[in-house]
Amino acid sequence: MQVGQAAGPVKRTTRAGDFAGYLSRNLTDAYRLATMALGDPVAAQDVVHDSALAAWQVAGDWSAGALDAAFARRFTSDCVRALRARGPQEAAQGSESLEDALLDLAPGDRLMLARALGLAEPTGSGPAGRRSADRRLAGILRSLRARMAEAPPAEARMAEAVASGAALDDAAAGAALDEGLRALYAARDPGGDVPLQLRLRLQRSLHEAEATAAERDRIARASGWSFVFNAFMVVVVLTLVVVVASVLDLRGSPAASADPVGDPSTPLTIDAVSVIQGGVDGPDVHVAATQTSFVAAYEASAGWHVSPQQCLADVVGVIDSFGQPQWLGERAGHVQAIAGDPSSEGVYAAGPGEYCQLGRHSSADGGLTWSPGSLPTGAATSPSWLAFDPARAGSLLAFDAGVLYVSSNAGATWTSSRSDVTPIGFDSTGRLVGWSPGNLLESLDEGSTWGHTGPGPADKPETGAATSNGVLLGSKAGLWWYPLAASPSLIGSDSVYSIAALGDGAVVLGADAGGHPWLATVADTQPGMSLATLPPELASLSITGGQVAANDSGAAIALSGPSSAVAFATFAR
Secondary structure, X not given: OOOOOOOOOOEOOOHHHHHHHHHHHHHHHHHHHHHHHHOOHHHHHHHHHHHHHHHHHHOOOOEHHHHHHHHHHHHHHHHHHHHHHHHHHHHHOOXXXXXXXXXXXXXXXXXXXXXXXXXXXXXXXXXXXXXXXXXXXXXXXXXXXXXXXXXXXXXXXXXXXXXXXXXXXXXHHHHHXXXXXXXXXXXXXXXXXXXXXXXXXXXHHHHHHHHHHHHHHHHHHHOOXXXXXXXXXXXXXXXXXXXXXXHHOOOOOHHHHHOOOOOOOOOOOEEEEEEEEEEEEOOOEEEEEOOOOEEEEEOOOOOOEEEOOEEOOXXXXXXXXXXXEEEEEEOOOOOOEEEEOOOOOOEEEEEEOOOOOEEEEEEOOOOOOOEEXXXXXXXXXXXXXXXXXXXXXXXXXXXXXOEEEEEOOOOOOOEEEEOOOEEEEEOOOOOEEXXXXXXXXXXXXXOOOOEEEEEOOOOOOOEEEEEOOEEEEEEOOEEEEEEOOOOOEEEEOOEEEEEEEEOOEEEEEEEOOOOOEEEEEEEOOOOOEEEOOOOHHHHOOOOOEEEEEEEOOEEEEXXXXXXXXXXXXXEOO
């Protein structure tokens, strides 16, 4: 698709969903063209980011075609400006003769060459427009050939060929130049994968811009004739909030303040499921969710130990809030337990490192970069349970073999204490729910003290998740709902492998009697499962375990078995 070309006159309805569609129509070709024209991927990211955001911010209730046309105009203008700014610097570096000759051209002509010979896009619209563009392109190539003919023959073989009129006629010289330009653009072409850094940067910039606009609107409204009345109502509302919060000791999660795509619908409903990575050899697949993105890791080979002194690291990937993955390679050792911070971009992974030594890898940027370190003093294995407190950014808890570890700095340092209570999970306010034989308990101070909330199962659940109204527990015996003020009830009898709470709902992964996976959502106000439709390549798998991680963007799913997979679910909004 040509940069800026619309898919049709679709009206923009929900800005978050349409932003994803807007990027999917324009981002790939724009980034490719900018990189080929500028010869610098970093500068290309800057141009695409600024032009995409600028066009989006000025758009009102525009059709997709009008929005894409606005982006095309802004992108072309920004590209030309960047080419003009970079030209003299590159010329002074004394690059090869073809690139020297390109630098002598006008910035708009350089962009047109990259579009026509790099992207192979039409250079005009309609028969008359294409004829005019073809004439302009031919003139640009003639100017470039003339510049090449003036170059010293020793500078480049192609310059020598073009300058050698006896050896080549005009047609052959033109073909040689065309071939040289196509080879240059092919070498610069980044392909179809837009860097994840650019996608995440656009999401964050959009959120910041819309938050700033909302604040400006709020200030403008407050300065109107109704200022006194509005101020009075604000004081009343804030007073009520403070009173209610003090009574309930309610602690709101900051994760909600950086949601790039809007809130999921109530009750929580899965809109679609797609495969991100299939055909994984072996069952070791893990996923985690941060505030705005996801991290996935899977074993590079089923034969993991090369030798007792050498271990292979897992393949790690980052998934953005639109479900687009970027596989980064072996970055975080062999992952045995992983958790993401719902109120930041922090990730913590525990497991053996390159030389099979037990340790951890942590990331502060959503899994793009990692740093190694050690586990808490005294820990002999990776934790059996690992989670960030959603109400305290950077607060990380781990549990194993009757010891609860607490870190206030994302796992850099730890304190530990013996605990007879096995943690299950946090709800969105930071209330920690735990289990002991026959009992369910809660803690409001990250496990320092526990209070009894009601009866629980005699056997330890294999997975669980907490909401503000109760606890969901899963095992091979099924999915159970334990409300705070009523008797427990069985929701489903199939095996349950993972539960990820999100607000007052949850995403549940399980398998039927034949081992075939299912994915469902559960609302704690009306317990019952709403099953999602899985793609055939997922529904046909035979799984023995798995993991779900969710944030407002969607859910990452690890399906573990002899042949494993990583999938992504989007929510209805």
